[in-house]
Amino acid sequence: MAHTALSSTLLTGAAGQQQIETDVLVIGGGPAGAWAAIAAAARGASVTLVDKGFCGTSGATAPSGTGLWHVARDKEAREHAKASRFTMGGELAEHAWMDRVLEQTWINTETLTEWGYPFPVDTSGGLQRTSLQGPEYMRLMRKKVKEAGARILDHSPALELLTDEGGRVAGATGVTRTTGETWVVRAGSVVIATGGCAFLSRALGCNVLTGDGYLMAAEAGAELSGMEFSNAYGLGPSFSSVTKSLFYNWATFYDRDGVPIEGAGSSRGRGIIAKTLQTQPVFACLDKADAEIRAWMRNAQPNFFVSFDRQGIDPFSDHFPVALRLEGTVRGTGGLHVVSDDCATSVPGLYAAGDAATRELICGAFTGGGSHNAAWALSSGFWAGAGAAEHSRSVRGLARRVLRRAGTAGIQDGGGTAWDPEAVVRAVQAEVFPYERNWTRRADLLDDSLQRLDALWANLRQAAAPSAEQAVRAREAVAMLATSRWMYRSAQQRTETRGMARRQDHAGLDIAQRHRLVSGGLDEVWVRRQNVHNAAPANELERIAA
Ligand SMILES: Cc1cc2nc3c(=O)[nH]c(=O)nc-3n(C[C@H](O)[C@H](O)[C@H](O)COP(=O)(O)OP(=O)(O)OC[C@H]3O[C@@H](n4cnc5c(N)ncnc54)[C@H](O)[C@@H]3O)c2cc1C
Helix, strand or coil, rough: CCEEEEEEECCCCCCCCCCEEEEEEEECHHHHHHHHHHHHHHHCEEHHHHHHCCCCCCCCCCCCCCEEECCCHHHHHHHHCCCHCCCCCCCCCHHHHHHHHHHHEEEEHHHHCCCCCCCCCCCCCECCCCEEHHHHHHHHHHHHHHHHCCCCECCCCEEEEEECCCCEEEEEEEEEEECCCCEEEEEEEEEEECCCCCCCCCCCCCCCCEHHHEEEEEHHCCCCCCCCCEEEEEEEECCCCCCHHHHHHCCCCCCCCCCEEECCCCCCCCCHHHHHHHCCCCCEECCCHHHHHHHHHHHHCCHHHHHHHHHHHHHHCEEEEEEEEEEEEECCCCCCCCCCCEEECCCCCCCHHHHHHHHHHHHHHCCCCCCHHHHCCCCHHHHHHHHHHHHHHHHHHCHHHHHHHCCCCCCCCCCCCCHHHHHHHHHHHHHHHHHHHHHEHHHHHHHHHHHHHHHHHHHHHHHCCCCCHHHHHHHHHHHHHHCCCCCHHHHHHCCCCCCCCCEEECCCHHHHEEEEEEECCCCCCEEEEEECCCCHHHHHHHHHHC
């Protein structure tokens, strides 16, 4: 494949100012990365965790309250939980994975309780463990990562992976922003836990989430899956980055004349909001919340109200403008394809966890936001860390390996002229933000966007390497570009409407397309089908068709 030929840059000793050797390198310090680090250390591995921001405050979980898919160890309750999104997810979830995640989430939540996470007590005296407050949760996770003995490099984005002669992933390089120093971590295995891709849409916690892990992994030969399920849009005030949308269940949506918009709503009616926003502004008012609910809201998510209070807007009586911000794969479900229970990718030595990995296995084509994603982050992180620790043992005995840098566009010098990463960011956003292109897709518009995105990629492959100051932004821009191409190529192939993959030109569900779309490649993007492992019985298929 194209990337093999590109990965020809040998790593020299001088390639990084800070040199580290470790068994397991975890890239990304959100919940998935933190659980991975803890699980790897528990298996005796030495662990290094690098984060683009500050592990504990960076990423999508840290600033928000997070609903968690925590279900009692009761057969009926778990069956009910599994069924809750199965149909909405286009029946692409797999029972075995849902069972595993429910159980691991239960176990890890017990661990959080033992560690002293302050779960609230309900009226019957039991602990309420169906949500986690991001700041408390991630503060605790950082503490536990450190206690486990892992080394943390904050403000140290990874830029590219390293591979050995056998194509195994063997570390990464990056830069520490606070000092400007470059770093090289040689590792027995690597966990990608870099979150999803929200295309720098300014959604809270998401501006570090630019798909870097997808890019780095694909450059080493990894595959992605479900990239057509990548068009989650968060609902929020147009003047604020807060896209927590639970409270909009108590909202009425109005047009510019103050007339309620029929059918508009936070969940099922979000499509009407997207459609209306194409021609006129949409306003919301949380006028269905009574006094008790209002008090609960202020208590449950204080940061929801900050921007309203600052602007002197009363969201319970004033009409305020709303927007839908693209959250891409953060609350979508696409991501790196995992091939075994330990969340290994198809590339030896490379593991994926959290939003960086596909969540189709537990939520299919429907968003994993609200509960499943948080459960997946802590379960997949746990498994990936353990798997990576095992793998690192298997390469420990190898002689010092000759490593190559796997990075391509935006890091290798293509010999051409300099380019502006901000211009590339804007160019990608122009293709992926518009509701008419991405909320609902259409073959001619997908072709139209892909023509420009492919041309942009070809140009970047020929362009000069960016300056050291621009290196991080350049790789973010390239990662967003690569993500948009996997996303739209996969969307082209799904000629039906399933879950969040909505096609204007193929409005219905096609029972013949109950498969995954696995994608990959950089210069040439490819997409192939893969079967889902728990095919529904025939009568089930008839039911869907009806
Ligand atoms: C507003 C909002 C509300 C949500 N609410 C819920 C909910 O209620 N329930 C639910 O289940 N899910 C919810 N989600 C989704 C949930 O937040 C994510 O699924 C979860 O954060 C995923 O954890 P993660 O560790 O994979 O990624 P993140 O928490 O996003 O962490 C990724 C980390 O990787 C780091 N990183 C990125 N690139 C690099 C790089 N190149 N090098 C080094 N580090 C890097 C980032 O700095 C970040 O710290 C919500 C998402 C949003 C945006």
